Amino acid sequence: xxxxxxxxxxxxxxxxxxxxxxxLHVLPNEQIIYFGDTGRVPYGNRSRDTIxxxxxxxxxxxxxxxxxxxxxxxxxxxxxxxxxxxxxxPVPYTGVVNPTAFAAAQKTRSGKIGVxxxxxxxxxxxxxxxxxxxxxxxxxxxxxxxxxVPLVENGFIDRNxxxxxxxxxxxxxxxxxxxxxxxxxxxxxxxxLREAVSDFMGDSVTLIDSGYETAVYAAKVLKEQNLxxxxxxxxxxxxYVSDTPDGFESIAGLFLGRDMEHTVNQIDIxxx
Ligand code: DGL
Numbered sequence: 001x002x003x004x005x006x007x008x009x010x011x012x013x014x015x016x017x018x019x020x021x022x023x024l025h026v027l028p029n030e031q032i033i034y035f036g037d038t039g040r041v042p043y044g045n046r047s048r049d050t051i052x053x054x055x056x057x058x059x060x061x062x063x064x065x066x067x068x069x070x071x072x073x074x075x076x077x078x079x080x081x082x083x084x085x086x087x088x089x090p091v092p093y094t095g096v097v098n099p100t101a102f103a104a105a106q107k108t109r110s111g112k113i114g115v116x117x118x119x120x121x122x123x124x125x126x127x128x129x130x131x132x133x134x135x136x137x138x139x140x141x142x143x144x145x146x147x148x149v150p151l152v153e154n155g156f157i158d159r160n161x162x163x164x165x166x167x168x169x170x171x172x173x174x175x176x177x178x179x180x181x182x183x184x185x186x187x188x189x190x191x192x193l194r195e196a197v198s199d200f201m202g203d204s205v206t207l208i209d210s211g212y213e214t215a216v217y218a219a220k221v222l223k224e225q226n227l228x229x230x231x232x233x234x235x236x237x238x239x240y241v242s243d244t245p246d247g248f249e250s251i252a253g254l255f256l257g258r259d260m261e262h263t264v265n266q267i268d269i270x271x272x
Pocket of ligand 1: 011012013041044076121149188
């Protein structure tokens with residue numbers, strides 16, 4: 001029980017830190033407890049049952065820290081287990097799908113929207129269903145990009161990297177041909193490829209980052225429920241992972257956009 005009154009954020013690994021970066025910016029008075037399931041990443045090519053089981057274990061770990069809200073900063077978990085988490089968790093919950101789809105619906109002009117994500121996310125059609133609920137006229141084009149997560153986890157994020165450019169071209173060329181004007185980065189790893197994706201898609205395509213939209217949505221929920229932290233002296237972040245933390249700091253710094261100033265603790269997630 002190291003913290004009270006914190007927001008619990010989890011992901012299959014490091015990708016959710018791109019959302020934490022936005023949370024620290026949008027909600028500077030809040031404590032964040034982050035769990036990255038680095039021992040079991042990736043989730044995106046696993047079965048629905050396994051993803052659900054992992055998601056509930058991750059949430060159970062965060063609940064042990066008395067968090068006041070849980071955020072699945074993971075497109076895969078949000079897509080596959082979001083409904084169950086929302087109905088079964090004893091604290092407010094959000095994933096990334098609803099806030100991100102809502103933002104895309106606001107921004108598109110042509111109604112042609114692209115969605116990229118892990119295989120599990122794309123197979124669930126979570127973003128497409130949500131978008132077409134918001135406006136049945138939307139044309140939604142989906143593309144799984146399974147090589148993006150390993151590229152990011154291995155640091156291949158430079159916009160000039162030839163390998164990264166080739167993979168992006170391979171996955172995104174049909175979306176580009178379809179004439180989308182808005183592209184949802186439906187996995188929290190993808191903001192790290194933002195520059196390279198934007199170089200390929202061109203300036204006319206607006207990229208929607210799930211981390212930022214989710215942080216703005218979480219702020220709204222906490223405000224509505226009178227759960228915002230008014231004491232601006234308390235702000236720290238705690239980081240937990242399920243594999244050895246060796247090397248976590250340097251890669252985590254890339255996701256957070258700044259040096260890691262915090263220690264990282266390893267936990268046994270299988271006991272939850
Ligand atoms: N960050 C996860 C997501 O947003 C993807 C990584 C994984 O496959 O576990 O979907």
